[in-house]
Amino acid sequence: MSKTTSLLVEAKSKGSYIQFLDLPDDALLTIFTHLDIASLALLSRVCRRLKALLNRDHVWMLFNDNFNILQVDNDKHDKGLPLKEKFRISHNREKGVYQETLLTNFPGRQLPWLQYHNGNLWVSSRNVIQSIKPSVHKKSRSKKDNTGHKLNQDVTKFVIRDEKIVSGCLDGSIHIWETSGSHTEISNAHSLDTQAVDLCGTTIVSGSREATLKVYSLQYDDSGGIQGVEERSCFQVGDRVWSVALSQGGCFCASGTAFCEGESPISIVDLNKMCRVSQLGQEHKIGAGVLDLLFEDERSLLTCGYDAYLRQWDLRTNTCVCCWEQQYDSAYYCLRSDGHRSVFAGTSRHGSVDLWDKRQTKSPVKTFYVGHRNSPVYSLDFSSTHLFVALDLQVKALNFSCYK
Structure with a gap:
């Protein structure tokens, strides 16, 4: 049984509702794949946990075709930029x-x-x-x-x-x-x-x-x-x-x-x-x-x-x-x-x-x-x-x- 399923079973037995932020990271990351860029940007302002999750590169890889990121070889600073930041700069x-x-x-x-x-x-x-x-x-x-x-x-x-x-x-x-x-x-x-x-x-x-x-x-x-x-x-x-x-x-x-x-x-x-x-x-x-x-x-x-x-x-x-x-x-x-x-x-x-x-x-x-x-x-x-x-x-x- 996955952690998400166990949480839902436990919440149902107690007659309570599970909140969005109670979900584990893997569940949140799955939900993120169904959202658009504007929704992700708003979510990143909710709390530190969501901001940290939304700074991960694989969250934004689905939007790679929406942006034209410069391929830069002469800039060491480029290697440390998260994909989200590269998208923002491209925009x-x-x-x-x-x-x-x-x-x-x-x-x-x-x-x-x-x-x-x-x-x-x-x-x-x-x-x-x-x-x-x-x-x-x-x-x-x-x-x-x-x-x-x-x-x-x-x-x-x-x-x-x-x-x-x-x-x-x-x-x-x-x-x-x-x-x-x-x-x-x-x-x-x-x-x-x-x-x-x-x-x-x-x-x-x-x-x-x-x-x-x-x-x-x-x-x-x-x-x-x-x-x-x-x-x-x-x-x-x-x-x-x-x-x-x-x-x-x-x-x-x-x-x-x-x-x-x-x-x-x-x-x-x-x-x-x-x-x-x-x-x-x-x-x-x-x-x-x-x-x-x-x-x-x-x-x-x-x-x-x-x-x-x-x-x-x-x-x-x-x-x-x-x-x-x-x-x-x-x-x-x-x-x-x-x-x-x-x-x-x-x-x-x-x-x-x-x-x-x-x-x-x-x-x-x-x-x-x-x-x-x-x-x-x-x-x-x-x-x-x-x-x-x-x-x-x-x-x-x-x-x-x-x-x-």
Whole structure:
């Protein structure tokens, strides 16, 4: 005889009624599976016991299809969030409920770049890459970390992978920092400014205004430190390179160009064979360059640029399998994907960021207008609770975990 049955028999013999809270946990959890979200939310306010039960993940798993939770790999805080809290944050994000916070101001108009990594936000400002600790609490202020790197020339792009920072500069150099503090420079990587860099394992790729894409290999000593850098190959891509990306396995490299000259705006290079295997976007209009691109897996590539489209390419067939059009015909300057359903894309006007669900192509889930000025979104990144946006004069954070 189960505990629930025994309670009912005992109550009947005494001529009394059993109350809802007298039921054991397994009975309450079974009842919860027949309730809707609004009823569960009300029940969680009744008492501490019900609140504790309703914080369990398996209570909310039935509603998993109702919410679009971001799949975040760069945020350790995400692992400690209960499913109920993730649903609430997802609901806030899609309804536009957030708190906007200023993280830093720039002394003048810039083209900043940023990346969120392990609880720290790294931001480039002129010739400095600075670390900022964004606060997850509403009343706390974000703090600038003393950690940072200063260069002789302005930083164009940088990337953080495997606890290393790789950056490109206007003088054509590439700089590499390790967590140990050691610094390696490739001083003559390009004759003109290095516009884009990426890192995967021991492979570094870089693109320049001189219309070249270069591949380098890191060489390590016995202690695991960088001993040197060897240039493996150089490719002519026909026009100024604005963006590069390596696939997760490091087998393929993609580059996006200005497409004012050349055969196509996107080139795919097989790094095992060291040859260009495909060219994408030949049908684009001249000048519809690719400003940012990102591998979701070895055969799926996301791109965006001046043609006002966010596109997904299948590299097995070299075709565009899906596209999402910016509703006001603004260029997309940057993009970030969670590798699942959600893609954030920053536009060229009014500090606006479009959140797309890849299952929908007609209109974005939500558009966020960051700041109060007409500025492009030069770079963006996100955590499980925040969206970070770099504008021409400042860096802002949108906190979706707030209560309103």
